[in-house]
Amino acid sequence: MSDAPPLLQVRNLTKHFNVGSRFASGGRQVVQALDDVSFDVFAGETLGLVGESGCGKSTLGRCLLRLYDADGGRILFNGHDITAMTERALRPLRADMQMVFQDPYASLNPRRRIGDLLAEALIAHGQTDAAANRARLAELMGLVGLAPDHLDRFPHEFSGGQRQRIGIARALALNPKLIVADEPVSALDVSIQAQVVNLLADLQERLALTYVFIAHDLSVVRHIADRVAVMYLGTIVEIGATDDVLHEPAHPYTAALISAVPEPDPLAQTARTILQGEPPSPANPPSGCRFHTRCPIAQPRCAGERPNLSADAAGRTVACHFPLTAGGRLP
Amino acid sequence: MNGETLLEVDDLRVSFRTGQGVLPIVEGVSFVVKAGEILSVVGESGSGKSLTALAIMRLITDPNAVITGSVRFRGQDLLGLPEPAMRSLRGGAIAMIFQDPMTALTPAYTVGAQIVEQIMAHRNAGRMAARTRAIDLLGAMGIASPRDIAGRYPHQLSGGMRQRVMIAMALSCDPALLIADEPTTALDVTVQAQILELILRLRGEFGSSVLLITHDMGVVAKVADRVVVMYAGAIAEAGATRALFARPAHPYTIGLLGAIPRLRGPRLVRLPAIPGAPPAPHDRPSGCGFAPRCAAATGICAAHPPLITHDGHAVACFHARAA
Amino acid sequence: MILVMVRRLGEMVFVLVSISVLVFLIFFATPGADPAARLAGRGATPATLAAVRHSFGLDKPLPVQYVLMMKHLFVTQDLTSFVNPGEKVVPAVLQAVPVTLSLVFGAAIIWVIAALVVGVLAAWARDTVLDRLLMLFSLIGVSMPVFWLAEVANLITQARYHDTWLFSWVPALGYVPLSVSVVGWFKSLVIPWTVLAVTYIGLYGRVLRSNLVEAMNEDYIRTARAKGLSERQIILRHALRMSLITLVSMFGLDFGLLAGGGALLIEVVSGLPGVGELTYQALQNLDLPFIMAAVLYGAVFIVVANTVVDMLYAVIDPRAR
Incomplete structure (x- = not known):
């Protein structure tokens, strides 16, 4: 991006939820919705947040706007640390940060x-x-x-x-300067979805908006986002330019996610890696790399040592001990 | 795919009596499902696709519903069948699974008991034999510890696991036809991939035909042999999946395929959207339902376009793109 | 599980202490309630009053009096009436309990069975004439005050039609202990049972019907239909099973309330010497020891009933486990 400071800086953000009650058989549990999440959003860009349900992407979106209070870490908006601000001090900034929800009808008084x-x-x-x-x-x-x-x-x-x-x-x-859009088109039919996606793109251009676009649909995100962050069980596993991440994924989870998307083309059915099982519960995440229980290329090291999100030799920012090389194909 | 016709839907119409008169939702839908094939009915919300499936199963319980036309299963007209005969077909020769596996299972019983219940309703089997079969079926769905899962309650299972249970239950009495209404819509994409693989594999193992109702063209492309595209209660276009995706002829199909953002191929600056929105049932146009949104529409479109079949590819449009 | 039980027990003790303190304070704040004045009789001299106060411990500070009363009630169990000196409270309550339990248990059996029949029939025949009739009768049942209905029942069975073949078997008002005569016990309670059940049949029948009709629109009912189950199986095995969950919690509360002394009105009208009737007498005489005992007994019953309901919940709704 540019040399200008990022509009939004997120550092080591964590968020827990307490679920269940003392009376439930499982007792009270702590769900780690977000665990040490860091990234930047630059003015004028669209950052796509993708992941499956329970990965923490919606929680992250709400934390960015202080709709939830984070349990740890910092969020800087335009240089102001908003994590510890009082509601009163935050008020003028609220106008600059707005949210678009999946189902606007639910929030409109009938x-x-x-x-x-x-x-x-x-x-x-x-x-x-x-x-x-x-x-x-x-x-x-x-x-x-x-x-x-x-x-x-x-x-x-x-x-x-x-x-x-x-x-x-x-x-x-x-x-506003920043709009966090949480699954804004997932409830819409395809023909309408395209209209709204186009509208969001037009508005960004006309009003110099910055978007954080949360979605589970990789194809929509590919279309609208400049950069993509892929989340799994409360962590970012990979972040980078959309074309890099979606065409040559470096993290095996990103690669599996992409290969699972059914393309609307009967001839495009290539050999695919189908992940086994479902994401583990965020109340009881696996040790080490959180993806190792489902990863097709996991090594013993992955269970013990947690990979950090860092730039690798190829200039890709990925949290994996064994990132995929060019081509982004899984074995 | 021996071409033998299993299900034949002819001019199926579903409407509802309301305070403002009779409201037609499904307006004359005809198609056949052949033995061993996967036929997908695809359409957006309000197109009438789900209601078509429910009408075939005679699961529309609204007393104000009016259903006409014919639905022949192995030559037998289902719409005129007495309820006890229909009941023995449901869950027997014709099974159905639904969109949301979260709510489709009764919370108070273990999933094993719910499968056993269906087997015992159709087969002259004892409880132990039915239980053994239920566990075998869960194993066939790719569930690692079927005995353990059979003893669990629905809320203790994940969405993907529940849908596997639903499919196991549907297949428990060896149905000739499985109707799947948006079976993967509520699931995450990696789990959806698993369930679609499962449906493809089971079609081979159980030899069931599948009538797959979906809104997702990606799902259609992945699993369907043939596809029926519905719009505003009527069939817009129908044909073999590959041919239809390669050479869509109806302006709606063309527009729909164009409006889907792609994961591969060139990134477009703007998505080619279809203007407007699908009409609500009470203000559908009198002629072609798509005409108000169609760039090719002319005066003739005020009449109902007939569904014309040419080389196995059917199109209902006066301005269909030549193949 | 043990932790949960201990917690429950702790809650119960807390509720009982709070209620007893509240009753105690309200009593002494009530004008004209001074027990010494009543015990000493009309026109007693101040000296007599003081003597009575002293002998009953009424001249001690209130907290001491409270502790003493609790000690006499629970530890030595020899608390006596303020109004009829010498009448012990604990045996009187223990004597009344079987009467109330007989009344409430019998009525509960009747109302649960009848409400199930009414609710299921109405839901099965929903939107038909049968459904509307059942719901109309239920509404009438709910609307009739129980004391009035009991009076009418007395009028019919004890007076006007007592000599006809239909009601000649009805015994005079009162209670026959089960240990004396099973048949007599049954006969003495049939009319009160029915009267008490009517309101609840109406209430439970209507709630059950609406729960069932709501359940019939659930996705799992559509699945049950798609499985090829019959309408009878669908209603009884799937819809009813889920509808019972709300009904059980209602039942627990109502049963606890009635067994804890809430059946006061019908006990008084039907001449049944139960806990409700005891409470009624105690309230009329402003007899603190009896009021205290009756209120605490009722509170225990309600808390216990709630605990039982919570445990039943886990049995019938696997999601609550």
């Missing part, structure tokens, strides 16, 4: 008009001039490809794709 729902964010941040707000809302609707008269409608009058546009408009209302 009995209020879209215009009122969108105006809430403006009013909450001190913009109370009704006429100015009205103009701003009309402008927002134009930005996300809806008509100004949609402001007078209720959430149930919109299709899934339109609701996601409303969710995006709400995130844009305060002119």
Whole structure:
């Protein structure tokens, strides 16, 4: 990227959840949702966060915006350490960091008009001039490809794709610098998904936005992200430029994940490595490299010693004792 | 793939009586499933694909549903069959698995007991024999310790494991036809790959035909022999999977395949999206359902395009791209 | 498991101490409740009053009095009434307990069986005339106050139609211990059982029906249908099994409440000398030792019933284990 300092710097972030109760047979358990996660996001780029369910990608997204408080580590937004900030000190920064959710309908009060729902964010941040707000809302609707008269409608009058546009408009209302989008298109049909992906790309260009794009669909991430971070059981196993990571994966998990994606092409079915089993429980992660229990090339060292996320000789940032060489193919 | 017809769906229509009149959801769907083949019905939400599957199984319990047309299984019309005869087919010769294995199993019983229940409902088997068969089936699903898993409750299993249990249960009475409604949609991609491999392997071992309902063109490409593309309650296009992916003829199929982001090949600056959204059932256009979103639409599209078959490839479009 | 039991026991002791302290304080804060005045009789001289106070320990500080009362209740078990000197509290409660338990157990059996029949039938015939009729009767059952229903039952079976063949077997109001005559015990309780059960049949029947109808829309019911099970198997084995989970917790609470003295109204109206009736008398006389004993007995029952429900839960819902 550039020499400018990153917009977002994440250092050694950890987050635990307590699950179960003392009465449950398993007793109270500590789930390590995030374990020593570090990365940067540069202004104007899109970082894709990918991984399977339970890998911690959504928890990470919420920690970035202080919707969850981290248990350890630091998050610097524009140079400010937001991890220890009071809610009051954080407030002006909140406008710069917004979130788009998978299901915007769940967060839209069904009995209020879209215009009122969108105006809430403006009013909450001190913009109370009704006429100015009205103009701003009309402008927002134009930005996300809806008509100004949609402001007078209720959430149930919109299709899934339109609701996601409303969710995006709400995130844009305060002119944010950073948008964390958590699975923004996974609930949408393919033909609508493409529209929303294109919209996000257009908005990024016009408004100089920075995205953290969380998704389980590698193909969508490949399309929208400049860089990709692959997560497994609360850790980042590989991070790098999208083309590098997805075309020549260095981590065996990345390679397996890619080979598992069914391509919409009956002729493209190559020999594939199918991972056995399912990710272990984050309440009881394996020792050493967390992937070693499912890794097709695991060695004894992998069970004992945890690999750090570091740049290897080939310039790839990967957490693996035996990263794959060029070609990214598993045996 | 001996070409023998197992299931023949002809002009199947499903509509619901509502306060505003009769609302048609499935509007005349016809296809056949041949012995040993995997036929995929693919479509977006609201296309009527799942309802088609439920109608075949006669699992639509809504008293306001109106189902017409014919569904012949081995020549026998299922829609007119008395309920006890239909019941002995369900779970016997025709089995079905569902999208969400989290909720599709009864939480109060062990998964082994639920498989045993189905075997005993159809076979004249004792409990011990049924249990042995259930454990054998779980083993055949690639489960490492089937005896242990059979004694577990659904909530103690992972999503992938539950779907294996569902498939074992579905196959317990050697069905000739397995209807799978979005069987991998709720699963992670690595687990989805395992389940798709399993379905392909089992088709060989059990010789069941599979009617696979999905929204995912990637899944279709991976497992289906033939594919039926549905849009707005009707068939847009149908044909052999390879031919359909190589030379899609309906503007909807073309648009759909173009809109899918790819993991390989060139990265496009913009995804070629289809404008607009699929129509809700109550405001479907009178003619071609896709016309309002179609770049090729003309005045003639206000009429219903007939499904015309040429060389085994069927298209319902007045402006179909020539093969 | 042992840890859980110890925890439960600790909770129970905490609840009992809190309730007893509360009852104690409320009693002494109630105007006109001074037991010494009642014991000494009308127009007693201050000297007599003081003497009575002293002999009953009522001149000691309240915390000391509380500890003494608890000691007499639980350790020496010789706590006596403030109103009828010499009447011991513990034997009186122990005598009343079998009456209440007989009443509540019998009624519970009736209401559980009848509610199962009503709920399952209504759910099976959902949205038909049968369903609507059953739900209407259930609503009427829920709406009838139990004391009124008991009075009406008395009127019919004891007075107006007592001489007809239908009700001539009904004994006079009162309780016949099981040890005296099994048949007499049964006869004396049939009418109260039925009366007490009516409300709960209506309530449980309606809840069960709505639970069943809701369960019938669950995915696992669709799976059960796809397996080729019959409607009877689907309702009884799958839908009912899951619906019982909520019903069991309701039952535990209701049973605990009734057995703990909540059947007061019907005991009084039907002339059954149970714990509820005892409580009623004690409240009328403002007799602290009896109130205390009855309240603590009820609290024990409710806490125990809750514990049993929690354990039953683990049996019927594997997810709760």
